[in-house]
Amino acid sequence: MSRSDLSRSDSDAPTSFGARPDGHAEAPEPAPGIQQPRLGPVGWLRFLWRQLTSMRTALILLLLLALAAVPGSLVPQRTSDPNGVIQFQQQNPDGYKILDALGVFSTFASPWFSAIYLLLFVSLVGCIIPRTRHHLQALVAKPPRTPARLERLIGYTEATTAVDAPTAVAEGRRVLRRLGYRVENYPLPGGGDSVSAERGYLRETGNLIFHVALVGILLTVGVFGGFGYTGQRILVQDSTFTNVGSDYDSFIPGRFSSVDDLQPYQMRLESFRPTYAFNQTTGTWDPEDYVTRLSTRTPGGGWTKQELKINAPITVGGTQIYLLGNGYAPILTIRDSHGTVVKNEPTPFLAQDANLTSNGVLKVADGLTDSTGKPTQIGIQGFFRPTPPAGKDQILSAAPQLSPKADVFLSVYIGDLGLGGGTPQNVYTLDVAKLKLAAGRDPATSKTVGGGPIDLVRGQTATLPDGLGTITFSGIRRYVSLDIHHDPTPLPALVFALLVLGGLLLSLFVPRRRMWITAVTGEDGTRLRYAGLARGEDANLEAAVAEVAARHRAALGDPGDPDGPDDPRTPIPRM
Amino acid sequence: MTTDTLAAYSLLMAYSAIAVYAIAFVMYVLDLSRRTGSIPVAEASARAAVPAATTARAGGGTALLERVGSVTTRIAEGQAKSVNKATRFQRTAFALMIIAWVVHVGAVVLRGIAADRGPWANMYEFSLTGTAIIVGIFIVVNLWRDVKFLGAYITGFVVLMLGLAATNFYVAVAPTSPPLQSYWLYIHISVAMLATGFYAVGGGLAIVQLLQQAREKGRLTRGRFLATFPSSATLEAMSSRLIIVGFAFWTFTLMAGAIWAYHAWGRYWGWDTKEVWTFIVWVIFAGYIHARATRGWRGTRSAWLAIIGLAAVLFNFTIVNLFFHGLHAYSGLSTM
Ligand code: HEM
DSSP states (O other): OOHHHHHHTTTTSTTOOSOOOTTBTTSOOOOTTTTSOOSOHHHHHHHHHHHHTSHHHHHHHHHHHHHHHSHHHHSOOTTTOHHHHHHHHHHOHHHHHHHHHTTGGGGGGSHHHHHHHHHHHHHHHHHHHHHHHHHHHHHHSOOOOOOSOGGGSEEEEEEEESSOHHHHHHHHHHHHHHTTOEEEEEEOTTSOEEEEEEEOHHHHHHHHHHHHHHHHHHHHHHTGGGGOEEEEEEEETTOEEESSGGGOSEEEEOTTOOGGGOOOOEEEEEEEEEEEEEETTTTEEEEEEEEEEEEEEOTTSOOEEEEEBTTBOEEETTEEEEEEEEEEEEEEEEEETTSOEEEEEEOOOEEOSTTOOEEEEEEEEEEEEOTTSOEEEEEEEEEEESSOOSSTTOOSOSOSSOOTTOEEEEEEEEEOOOOTTSSOOOTTSOOGGGEEEEEEEOTTTOOEETTSSEEEETTOEEEOGGGOEEEEEEEEEEEEEEEEEEOSOHHHHHHHHHHHHHHHHHHHHSOOEEEEEEEEEETTEEEEEEEEEESSOOTTHHHHHHHHHHHHHHHTTOOOOTTOTTOOOOOOOOO | OOHHHHHHHHHHHHHHHHHHHHHHHHHHHHHHHHHHHTOHHHHHHHHHHHHHHHHHHHHOOSHHHHHHHHHHHHHHHHHHHHHSOOOHHHHHHHHHHHHHHHHHHHHHHHHHHHHTSOSOSSHHHHHHHHHHHHHHHHHHHHHHSOOGGGHHHHHHHHHHHHHHHHHHSOOOOOOOOGGGOOHHHHHHHHHHHHHHHHHHHHHHHHHHHHHHHHHHTTOOOSOGGGGGSOOHHHHHHHHHHHHHHHHHHHHHHHHHHHHHHHHHHSOSOOOOHHHHHHHHHHHHHHHHHHHHTBTTTTTHHHHHHHHHHHHHHHHHHTHHHHHOOSTTOOOOOTTO
């Protein structure tokens, strides 16, 4: 900021408080004609910069930001509701195309939304820098010269005293200092003495902290956020997860991180115990609490038991582990025609509703031969109900708890699972392109094939079609799905957020005031005058001036005003 | 007593409170209509004061003159007030309102005991507790400045909201789902309701301010009771004071919500529908505060921003809760 800029914001004028952005209601009105740039390219750039960093632009950008966020709430977002986006696409393909082209499904990463907040933050930085510089100067500057026409200011009060002017001002100085004002004496041009006082520098400090901390939050999220990563993993009871890339079901690294940054630790699910309560109104079972016990082990250490609560993640190896969901993993034991066990492990089934009606897929690539002795692959599409409904015509599970009658329905496909192609496969879906339904209900025709789906309760065994062998529903385990992530931003974000809040409170509730006392000795004693000025709205300023006057008079040993201290004799200001 | 009996008593008290609020509303309206008939003196003094204030404003390119203007209007308002003592209707209405509020708070407390947790886990409870906090703030604000002339607006709103909640949103006491069990949720929601209370009273003042402005400029000939209200400049000052307090609470709401989300879902910000609207409300009111400091935006435009902000708060609470999907979908209604 140049010297002339400083004088433009007239820091010396007693009735103006420091640098205000262009267009601020308390900034001096620009002289007519000054707004018209009559300069070359540099002049134009300067003009544009001043426009961008003006109060009006900040305001317009703020309002635009609010407006631009609205579509992001009306339309499902890829990041927070990916299924909603797919649903939208299916229900409204034409609208989807238009909205997708506009980026509405990723509103908060869209170019238009980013443009608004980036401009806003450029404007913010352009606004903060000159104000900070100016405020630093104000912090070491003396209170401004006493204005000549005090009677035009707020709370103007007059009084007379017997003591001489220098003594009265010295006493006034003490009174003001005790009230937290910074003070400076100025002799009056026409004779007499005065003290000029100012307080509440924290107001501007708070305002600057607030705005700087906003920039801090943006930088934290935008830059620090890139060092994090996030992944998901379904963990079945009694099984172990190792924190390496290949052990995740899905893994998304940040912009500046990769799987190489993972610290190897191990984690085992010991038990998962949910409790449910019956909701009379809706007739459904609502989850009441989840008790999840995990053991973790860092390299070189032993297993330590920990409890994972829904609102309290576990922190281990630089990651935080959250409970996302839960479900059942039936153990389906498959034996070949000689009775040799081919597969015997829990398979997580994904919940389809609140009562945990679940779907799952089992793939057996090796070890089975059909009746002709030819090696065959099978895929099983399973349907699981923890509590089968009482009525025969009902299909879905009646409650989320595990009952002794829990059952599975299995459709068996025979042929080629398509695992050889090299394309990674989703373990929760079955690619039936090269498979033939051997037992079950054909989803396309609804016809039953091979005697329909295999229906088993725990402990039961059925034979597989084509003399492949047998399948046994031999047990059941609970599983939890976990969100495992590393995010370095929460702590700095919290620090900046606290600075935002602290700065805001200072800036909104600390009054910034100037106060003057003048004393002129005349024929019949010394005439005292008091007045104040505030930055922004300050409903209590008159009372504050009255208090200063009262304390000062008391310190001088003067009797109270004849009208009493309640009435500081505020005259109606002259227009 | 069982949970269900307690909840039933709570509902009964809520209905009683609605009835008393409704009577208070009628009294407040009668008060307003009464003022039309008894204003000649107040009208005259307000009229006399207005040109002075507006002159000061019009000439007020500098901050200095504007201040002088506001002092003048404050004095003028003092005169108007001394002439226009509260009518009997208004005093009765305010007393009834306090009685209704005590019963209302009783309903909130009983519901909390019945549910054995903070009574704000679904739409019904949120409406019940939220309206109690709005009325509470209105009563407290009246200890600071006399804004009883907003009584019809506040009681009208509360009767509507509470009536709708009791008849359409009512749900039996149910345990909260695990993600809702956190003390950050208690802090988050209770502070959000406090902020809403300040926004509601501040927004009401902004509405009256706009009407008053229109009257002062001679554009409004009906609604002569406005002559007994404070000047638009005073209304604006009170309104902005309350909204600033509301904004401080809302900033805290936003932060507490982020901390809760971090504990529950492992991220502090995910642009979930409810988060988006909390953000929108915050930005609108930040805009409001800026508008109050921007030349050409004080007065009418900033008042409109306050009203838009309040509308966004109410939209966030009603429409978003009922019709939008998201993690915060906790209206407790099975239609969702
Ligand atoms: C990121 C967007 C912004 C937000 C959310 C924001 C928010 C706020 C808030 C809440 C206040 C009132 C509290 C306080 O005084 O500290 C405020 C005041 C202020 N802001 Fe901003 N602001 C933003 C950007 C800007 C920009 C770009 C400028 C510069 C042109 C600016 C200049 C000011 C000034 C001068 C004040 C003091 C107003 C007064 O004198 O009363 N702000 N801002």
